[in-house]
Amino acid sequence: MENISYNEVNEDVVRTMTHTTWKYWVALVTCAVMATVLWGGAWAYQIYVGQGVTGLNTPTFWGIYLANFVFWIGISHSGTLLSAILFITATPWRRSIYRSAEAITFFSVLTAALFIFVHMGRPWNFYWTMPYPTTRQLWVNFTSPIMFDVFAISTYMTSSVIFLYFGSIPDLAAVRDRVTGWRKPIYTYLALGWRGTEAEWHWLSKSYTFFAVFIIPLAVSVHSIVSWDFALSMVPGLNKTIFAPYFVVGAIFSGTAAIVTLMVILRKSLKFEKYITMMHFDKLCLLLLVMSLLWSYINVVEVFSDWYANTSVENETLRYRMFMPPHSYMYWLMIITNSIMPLLFIFKKLRTSIFVCVVVSIGINVGMWIERYLIVATTLPRKYLPNMWHGYTPSLIEISITVGSFFFFAMLFLIFVKVWPSVSIYEVKEDIGIPMRKGFKRH
Amino acid sequence: MSGILTKLKDKLQSYRVPGYRTKFEYKWTMVVDLDRCNGCEACVVACYAENNLPVVGKRDCDISRRFSWIRIERYIEGEYPDVKVKFIPIMCQHCDAAPCELGCPVYATYHNQDGLNVQVYNRCVGTFTCATYCTYDVRRFNWFTYKWDSPLEQQLNPDVTVREMGVMEKCTFCIQRIRVAKDTAKDEGRKVTDGDVQTACMQSCPTDAITFGDLNDPNSKVSKLAKSPRRYRLLEELNTDPSVIYLKRVMDEKKGHGSSHG
Amino acid sequence: MKRRYFLKFIGAGGIGTGLGMLFGQAIKPPGAKLIPYLIPPEDVIPGLANYYASLCTQCPAGCGVLVKIMDGRAKKVEGNPLHPVSGGKLCVRGQAGLQALYNPDRVQGPMRRKGARGSTSFEPISWEEAIGEVTTRLNDLSAKGESDKLYFLTPELGGHLGKLADDFMAGYGSSNTIKYDLFDYRNLRYANRASMGIKAIPHYDIENTKYLLSFGADFASTWLSPVGMSRGYGEMRQGGHTGRGKFVQVEPRLSLTAANADEWVPAKPGTEAVLALAIAKEIVDSGHYKGSDLKTWKKLLSPFGLSYASEVTDVDKKRIRHIAKEFMSTRPSLAVGGEGISGYSNGVSGLVAVNILNHVAGNLGIKGGVQANSNDLFGGNDADTVGAGIQTLINAAKESKVGLLFHYNNNPAFTTPGSAKAADALKNVPFIVSFSSFLDETTALSDIILPSHTSFEDWGDDFTNPAPGFQVATIMQPVVSSVYKTRSLGDIFIGIGKAVGGTAKAKMPNDTFATHLKASWKRLYAKDKGMSASSFTFETFWRETLARGGWWNEKSAKKRKLSVSTRSVARHVSKEPAKFEGESSKYPLYLLPYAQAGHLDGRGANIPWLQELPDPITSVVWDSWVEINPKTAKRLGVKMGDMAEIESPFGKVLSPVYVYEGIRPDTVAIPIGQVHKLYGRYAEKRGANPLEILPSTVDTRTEVYALNSTRVRIAKVSRPGDLVKMDVYTDELGRGIVQTVPTGGQFKKSSHH
C-alpha cells in the first residue's frame, strides 16, 4: 500500500459513499423488497394467524427460527473478534477490514434479535421480559437462560454499536470535510466536532482500547449464554458441558467465514483491491483453518463421549442426527464443509485463491447454519418419552422468513456502505507507513 | 468463615431450585396405579370437557399438535404371540424442581404455595422454553386461536379460561376445583380434607386408577398409596421431583405366555 | 346467561321497542333462554353450578350420571357416585355425550323431504304440520285395514318410553316393533334363556372373582357395561381383596381388554366355543364337577377332546389343560363371552358354551361368578324378550309389506352388512317417518323427520340392564332446555296417538310424557316395590328419586341358584367351528370387524372429542384402519400406513394398514364406526366401514348378524395412505417408563385403597 497518497485514500472511501451506480440501487431495492415480502409479509401473516403456520409441534417447539437466531449471533462474532482481538494483539492486517466486520456484527445481532420476536408466540408482549417496575410488581425470572439472553444480547448490541461508532469518528470527520449538500449537516453532527487534535486522538485511542478489551469477554459470554438456552435444559443432545466453547468456536468460525465472503464482494464491487489484498485472505484463511480444526475436535469429542456413554437417550439422538435421513444428509454435508473443505487452507496457494476462499467460506457458513439447525431439529424430536417423539419440518412461512433474513441483512449492509466509511480511512493511512501523530503510534 | 460458606452454598443451591418454596401448605399429589389402569382413556375425554381443550383436526394431529393435557402412552413389546401392551397416563407431573419453571423468563409458569406448577396464561409471552425444558412433553401450545363450531361452545366450562393464540398451557391438576374446595373449606373454617378435591380425570376413571390428594396429610389416601412398594416416579433419575407417583403394573414382562406355555 | 347480555337486555327495554329489536339480534341466545335475574328460577344461581342426576344413553349400559349445569348450559357429565353401575365413573362416550347435545349437525326442527330419497334435501316445517302429516298417513293406512303394516324400528327402548311406544303400536293395531342395535346382546339373552332359563342379563361379578376367563369380551371399551365392568376390574386387580385376580383373554386380536390380561390366548377365529367346551371337558373329566348329571355332561362333552380342540383352536394342549386347571382350582372363577364368541354364525352356541363352562366349574349363582338378576320393576322383563329382528323388517320391506315405517335413533343403513341391502329395502317403504336427531344414512331415507330430544333434554327412565345383581331404575330428566326445535319422543307418540284417535288415543292417558312418566312411577310406587319403605309420600319419594338419579334397592338382590342342564343346551352344542364365507385359498384371512371404543357401532363418529381421541390400542385419530400381523404384512408387501384393499366375496373397502403384533397372522381386523356417508361434518367420509363387505349371515335363532363370518384377501394399492396415529414410536427403549413387578410376588395385597 506504499504508493497510495492520503488524499487518494480519502477520495476512494468517500467515493463509495457519494457515487452510486444503478447496480447498487437494483441490489438495494431487490434486498428491501425481498426482505419486506419474504420476512415482513410472512411474519405479518404468522402474527395474524398464529405460530401454527410454522412446522413446530409437540415436542419440537423450537425450530428454524432459533437456528437462525444462533446463526446470526454466530456471524456477529466476526466483527468483535477480528476487530478487537486483532486490535489488542496489534495485528496490522486488520485495518482495512475491521470496519465492515464491526458493521456485520451489529447487523447480525440485530437480525438475530429480531428472530427472538419472530419466534415468540406473543411478540407484542416482548417488554414483559424487561425488568422494569410495574404496578403489578411483576419481576422477571433471573434463573431463566432466556433472561440471560435478554441481558447479554442487549448489552452486546449496545456495545457493538458504540465500538463501531467510536472507531469511526475520525473518518466521519473526514467525510464531513469532503461532502456537500444534505450530507454535510448529518456528518457534521455524527463527527461530534472532531478536529483531530492530539488530545482527541489520545482519548479516542484510550476509549477504543477500552472497548476492545471489554467486548472480547462480552462476545465470548454472549455466545456461551446463547448455548445455555440449550445446554441448561435437560434435553438429551442439548444438555452438554461443551456447548459454550463449542458455540464460541463455531461463532468465530462462521463469523470469519462470513467476513471472507463479504470481503470478496466488497473488494470486487467497491474496487478495493488496493486495500483488501491477498495478504488479508491469506491470514483470514489461516484463522479459518485453525477454527475448523478446533470445531472438528469438539465435534469428535462430543460424539465420542456420547457414544461411549452408551445411554439410550444419547444413542437415539446421535442415531437420529447422524444416520436418519433427511438429517443425516445435512449432518454429513456439514462435516464436509466444516471439517474437510477448510483443510484446503493448509496450502498457501489455495489460501490466496479468491475462488477457493469464496467456495470454502460459503461452504462453512452453510455448514454452520446446518449445525445450528441440527442442534434443535434433531434433539427435541428425541426427548425422553419415545411415545411423544415427533420430527419437525419447517413450513414455507419459516423458510420464507429465513431467506428473508438474508435479504434483510444484505439490505442493512448495502445501506451501511453508502452512509458509513466502510474502510477505516485513518487506519489505512497508518498502513501506508507515514508516522501518525504522537500519542497514536502503536498502530 | 464457615458460616458465610454455608450461606453461600445455600444461596447457590437455591438458584438451582426453580420457584422459591420448599414447604407447601398443601402438597397436592396424584397417584396413578398402573395395575388398575386399563388404558380406556375416559380420563382424557374428561379433561377435554373440564378444561376447555380444543379439538385440532386430523391435519394438526398429524403434526403432533393434539391438545390433550393427559395422554395415555402405549408401549408395545414382544412378538406375536408373546405381545405385551403397556399403558401409562401422563399429565403434568407438577415437578417440585420443575425444569419448565427454570426456563420461563417471565414467571408465567411458577410453583405455588400448594406445590402446584401453575401456568398464568395472561403472563405468557410464548417463548416455548418451558415446553422445551419439560422432560415429560406435557405442555401444549395454542398455535392458533381455536374455534368451537357453534353451538359446541355452549359446553365450555366457565370456571376455566378459554386460552388464546400464543400461550402455553398444560394440566393444572384441575386447579379450579382445588380453588372451590379451598374456598369452601375456608368458609367452613377448616382445612381441605381428603376427598374434597377430585380432578376431572380421577373422577371419571372407571378403574379408580387415579387418586388425588394432599401428601402433607398423613392420613390421606395418596399418603398411604405413596408408601406402596410398587411406587416409582417417572424419569426419577432426572431429579425433577414429580408430584405424580406411579404404582408399578403387575405383569410378567420377559417370558410371555405364548402358546408354548405349560 | 352472561352479565353483559343481561345489561344489554335491560338497555333494550329502556331504549324502546324499535331499538330493542336490534338489540334482540345482538342478544344471543334468544330471550326465551335468558335467566331472569330479578326473579330467577329458584335453583339457578348465576356462576354457580348445579348438578342434576340423569341417565347416559350413549350405550345401552344405562349408567347414572350427574350433569353439571351453569347458567342454563350443560357443562360436564360426571358419573353419579350413588349409582350402582357407574359409581361416579364414566367411559369416553358417556363423557362425550355433551357434544351430541350441542352438535352443530343436529336436525334442528321438523323437516319434510324435498328431493329424491336419500338426497338430504329437506325443508323445515312446523310441528303441527309434521304431526298432521304423520296422522294422515296413519289414518290412510288404517282406513285400508292395513294397520299392521306400520313398523317401528328402534333400538331397545328402556323403561316407560318403551312401554308407551308399545302401547301406541298396540293401540294403533300393529305388533311390528323391530328392535335393532348392532350390539344389542340378543345372542347373550337368548343363550342365557336357553341354557339357564333367565331373561335378564345376569351380573358378571368381575370385582370379586379371582380368575377371569374372557372369550372375546372387550369390556374395557365396549362390552355390555364398560364402566361397571371396568370398576370391577380395578377392584379385582388392586382392590384390597386378599389377592390379585388373574385374567386370561381368549381372542384372535389383542384388544384393549386383552392388553390388560395376564395371558392372551389367540385362538383361531370361530373356535372359541370349542376351546370353552374343551376346558369344560377337562374340568368334568378331572372330577372337579360333582353334579348328579356328571354322566350326561361327560357324554355331551366327549367330542371336545384335547387333541381335537388343540388342532381346531390352534392352542397348545398343555395350555388348554393349564387353563382348565387354574380355572377350576381358583375359586371363584368366572368365564364371560363377548362379541369375540357371540359374533359368529353360531354365536348363541358359543355363549352357551361359556355358560356350560361356568356351570361345570361351579361359578353360577356365586359371589365372584355369574349372578342372576331379578326381573325389572315391571315385574316381567319385556326388554329382554328376543323378538323379531332386523332381517324380518328387511324382508318385509322387500316384499312391500311395510306400509309406513317409524324409525328412531338407530342407523341400519350403516350398521347392517352391505349384503343385507337394508337401504335398498327401506327405499321400498312408501313412507318413512324418522324421529332421529341426526341426519344419518337411514334418516336421510325418510320422508319426514320429527327430531326428538337428546337425553339431556328429555324425560325418561331405564331399568338398567345388566343390573348389578339387584334392581336398578335410573331416571332421565331434562337438564337443559332444548337446544333446537326438537321434541320428546314420548310427547311425539302422545301427540300422534291423540291425533289418530281411537284405541291409540285411549292408550295415551296423559298430555305429556313428563306427566305420564310421573304417573307411571306413582303406580309403581303404589305397588310398593319396597319404594315406600319409609313413611314417604309419593311427592317426597319422587323428589328424592330425581335428586338421587333413580331408585335401586340392594336388598332386592336375591341369591338365586343358577344351573345349566345338558337337556337345555344339547341342541346348541356343536363340534363344528363357526362358518366363514369365502374359500380359504382365495380369501386367506379371517376378517374381524370390531366395535371401537369411541364410536361403538358408529354412533360416536359425529363427536369431535371422540374422533380426536386416539384409539386406545393403535392411537389412530380421525380414521379407521386394518390391523395386520407383521408377518402377514411382510408377505403382502404392505407397511404401516400403506393403503390396502380388503376384498371379501361381497365387496371391497380401502383402508390404511396398521401393522400390529397383537393379531393372528391369519386374521385381520377393522374397527366399525367410520366412513359415514352422512352423519355430520365430523363423521363424514373418513375411514373404512368393514360392514360393507360382510355377508348377511345371521344366527337364525336370533337374527343377529355374524360380524365375524367372512374371509378376505388384501392387496396393496398405490394410493398414498393418510393414517394419522399419535404414537409413532411404541418402543420403551429400556427407559423404565412403564415399570412393572412380576406377578409372582403380587398375589398378596400391596396397597390399601
Ligand SMILES: Nc1nc2c(c(=O)[nH]1)N[C@H]1C(S)=C(S)[C@@H](COP(=O)(O)OP(=O)(O)OC[C@H]3O[C@@H](n4cnc5c(=O)[nH]c(N)nc54)[C@H](O)[C@@H]3O)O[C@H]1N2
Ligand atoms: N360521604 C361519603 N361518600 C361516599 C362514601 C362514603 O362512605 N361516605 N363511599 C363512596 C363509595 S365507597 C361508593 S361505592 C359510592 C357509592 O355511590 P353511588 O354509586 O352513588 O351509590 P348509591 O347512592 O348507593 O346508589 C346509586 C343509585 O343507584 C340506584 N339503583 C339501585 N339499584 C339499581 C339498579 O338495579 N339499576 C340502576 N340503574 N340503578 C339502581 C339507587 O336507587 C341509587 O339512586 O359512594 C362514595 N361516596
Ligand code: SF4
Ligand atoms: S411435568 Fe413438565 S410442565 Fe409439568 S412441572 Fe414438570 S417440567 Fe413442568
Ligand code: SF4
Ligand atoms: S411459553 Fe410462556 S410459560 Fe413457557 S417459558 Fe415462554 S413465556 Fe414462559
Ligand code: SF4
Ligand atoms: S388433573 Fe385435571 S387438568 Fe390435569 S389431566 Fe387431570 S383432568 Fe386434566
Ligand code: SF4
Ligand atoms: S380413565 Fe383410568 S383406567 Fe382409563 S386410561 Fe385413564 S387412568 Fe387408565
Ligand code: SF4
Ligand atoms: S358405559 Fe354406556 S351408559 Fe355407561 S357411560 Fe359409557 S356410554 Fe354411557
